[in-house]
Amino acid sequence: MAWAVFVILSVLCIGSVLAMIVSRNQAHNALFLVLAFSCLGGLFGLLDAPFAAAAQVLVYAGAIMVLFLFAIMMFNLREPAPREKRRLRTLLAAVLGLVLFAELAVAGLRALAPGSAPPAGPEGLAGLGRLLFTEYLYAFEITSLLILAALVGALALAGKKEGA
Numbered sequence: 001m002a003w004a005v006f007v008i009l010s011v012l013c014i015g016s017v018l019a020m021i022v023s024r025n026q027a028h029n030a031l032f033l034v035l036a037f038s039c040l041g042g043l044f045g046l047l048d049a050p051f052a053a054a055a056q057v058l059v060y061a062g063a064i065m066v067l068f069l070f071a072i073m074m075f076n077l078r079e080p081a082p083r084e085k086r087r088l089r090t091l092l093a094a095v096l097g098l099v100l101f102a103e104l105a106v107a108g109l110r111a112l113a114p115g116s117a118p119p120a121g122p123e124g125l126a127g128l129g130r131l132l133f134t135e136y137l138y139a140f141e142i143t144s145l146l147i148l149a150a151l152v153g154a155l156a157l158a159g160k161k162e163g164a
Contacts, residue, residue: 013039037061
């Protein structure tokens with residue numbers, strides 16, 4: 001039974017992400033993203049990770065999507081970009097897509113290499129905290145700085161005057 005639920009959630013998640021990429025309507029994109037986040041929450045539930053599942057549904061599918069919908073409503077995204085900017089964006093998207101594909105290929109090859117086993121996980125919540133604040137402290141701090149930069153950028157965009 002769990003296998004069938006996994007397949008259904010996986011297909012739904014992949015389908016909603018593909019529909020989000022193909023769709024041109026921003027509100028539909030946001031709703032497809034909510035569906036993808038909800039499917040990911042279900043997949044976390046199948047992995048016996050109830051906290052991650054609840055956080056995925058409540059935080060991402062709930063709170064973050066409300067912010068996305070407010071941003072869609074606040075900004076007029078109907079005006080097309082000039083042709084030069086569209087060409088540059090298309091080229092940049094293609095280059096970034098190739099880089100992402102290369103990273104995924106390298107990660108997949110390393111994961112499938114013989115003798116590669118995942119490292120042993122921490123024991124309980126205390127072990128997770130110890131691991132997070134010792135071995136992965138640098139990544140944790142960089143993530144917090146990225147979130148802070150995104151917050152400052154969002155505040156700068158929200159405070160920007162329409163005529164400026």
